[in-house]
Amino acid sequence: MAEGEVARMSVAGWAFLAVSWISITALAAFCIARVLKSDKKAGADETPLD
């Protein structure tokens, strides 16, 4: 690549970015929701581990 020549975002680039971001965000949100749900079930916002 010559100096000044810039590659633009390709369709594949957008696809890799979107799939990565969406899958990580979804899985992280799922995990946090489950933690909060099980904590709520245990009767407290911050479940004492003892």
Place this chain on the structure above:
Amino acid sequence: MNGREHWATRIGLILAVAGSAVGLGNFLRFPGQAASHGGGAFIIPYFIALAFLGIPLMWVEWAMGRFGGTRGHGTAPGVFKAIWPGRVSKYLGVFGIAFPFVVLIYYTYIESWTLAYSYFALTGAYSGIGTREEMGHFLSSFFGAGGSKVAYFFFILTLLLNFAVIYRGISRGIELLAKIAMPVLFVLAIALVVRVFTLGTPDPGHPDRNVVNGLAFLWNPKLSALGDLNVWLAAAGQVFFTLSVGFGVILTYSSYLRKHDDIALSGLTTAMTNEFAEVILAGSLAIPLAFMFFGPIASQEIAKAGIFDLGFMSLPIVFDRLPLGALLGCLWFGLLFFAGITSSVSLAQPAVAFLEDELGWPRSKASMALLVLVLVAIQPVILTPGFLDELDFWAVNVGIVVFGAIEIIMFVWVFGMNKAWGEIMSGADIRVPRIFYYVLKYVTPLYMIGLLVLWIHQQGMAKLLLEGVPQEEVPWRWAARGLIVLVIAATMVMVGFARRLTSEAANNG
């Protein structure tokens, strides 16, 4: 009941383990590795390594730690002994104390640079420096071989902050730090990402150097890279490094759980929190910024040059050119400092836990002993060339893979897969898919053994013989190897002593 400390809250535990995982490697190492190993294509071997190596090994460390903790052991030697009562089992666990200690020595030093640079940014100490070369001289003038008063001042300040946390213990120290530092870290990172995404085209003379093309620089896939074994090796190494697996620190943290506390969901949550910080936040900061200000050719050089170039030589120039640059620079290095300190306290914990659990020392004495040891061991890191790099190479590139392989073989093959699976599922708040039973039993161990064989075949001899290393660094690099051997040997002696103590206690009891 063995009277050990416990985490006060579940969210505190998750933030502490996530804090251990989210470190300098997330914000500086990942973007550089991705950009120089195929861009978007890097994410394929990265996700494969995450699914078949990182997350399974994380569950293994969580399960081993909880198993050992309920038996009064918070470090690998005691945990291994509980799993396999053979004579050598405790000695296989020494790496789970020795390697985190070795990393702690130099990691705290690099962490102190981030604190120093936060101060430099606010006071304009590097303001006006226009090139990476000049910024490299600025960095060397404080933190190059030979040291400086500034280097010692910020190192000692950082060390004292770390040990204040360690001294206060699990719930009042490490957990409290995580509950403050992790939310602050995420707020800082999100604020910086918003600033990067609203920069538009910072240099009107180069309209193509904008944020979208900066992301393209990182994400456009070069699929031919998938045929390169080095890319797969780099991706697996990054997953190992970023999740903090193979160090023994997660094992120690989870030893403060109770018998039926969940580990399956907590482990997955910490892994995904780490991935959010790494792939989404870190991937949107350093490399796109470097691209916008230095262009594609220089950015490629920066990505390949490693974390020091990117973090301490390139980005300070970038922030200095932006409006409110002093504040943004301070926030960036503050972010790195919070990422660093939540990791460094976790690196100290295995040694402290060993002294407490196996030698019966009070926490105050164990913390002070570690403080003194780090103060002594840091001297050659500050004063000599090549010492830090050599410690880093053997402890991180080799040590954690070797210890990770020992851990998984010990847990799934020696302990037995059915018992191991039962440990992971005990108290679980999510149902781990059954396929992971077979992944843990076959895929992860073979993956790790394959990585080790491949690494030895491709780089082992060259690294061992110090090929390409400047002549003036060679003696210091050998000295660094000597220090690693000394740390391992000293840990072995203490483990032997602790073993006798246990035997004596058992005989007397």
